[in-house]
Amino acid sequence: DAEITQSPRHKITETGRQVTLACHQTWNHNNMFWYRQDLGHGLRLIHYSYGVHDTNKGEVSDGYSVSRSNTEDLPLTLESAASSQTSVYFCASSGARPGSDEQFFGPGTRLTVL
């Protein structure tokens, strides 16, 4: 069965370190997304990609970057981790029909920045 996976599931790091969160999907979806989820804020979009070599900023992109070298993977990098980036991160993917295709979510990565 097709799926979307994230690794690691839990990560503790220190302020100032570079951190990369992995996202891998086997749906063969062109569209991939990264969200963070915090109490009181719901889901907030960090970055998204509509295909290989395409990346776009979401509403809370500062301090984060992504790259898309193949269809399956969209890694999220925190260039210099800050305590404000302690959060739960979700990766999602969706199909080719604008608006009508639902998103498929990974299980999430809980990141703690000390």
Add this chain to the structure above:
Amino acid sequence: AQSVTQPDIHITVSEGASLELRCNYSYGATPYLFWYVQSPGQGLQLLLKYFSGDTLVQGIKGFEAEFKRSQSSFNLRKPSVHWSDAAEYFCAVGPSGGSYIPTFGRGTSLIVHP
């Protein structure tokens, strides 16, 4: 700009009681509408979606939702709640203008008392 409002942050019901979670949207045309469920420690999973046609939509786990254009609402219902339904519920409206980015509500946390 489109928006989604879930007026209730928390809802508490007794097991076996009926449930209605509210969702109101703002959108310029006939929207694509979704309800997702997030169980503790997991990613979001699609419960149901509405595109067109019959305004009463059936989903998984015994849930249904009714689209009411006149009220700009898409409320989620279940006739008899089970303890396993305790979760976070998100309403979303599909993107417009060729975008692939949905707009999510802030979520409603469902607490089920035995």
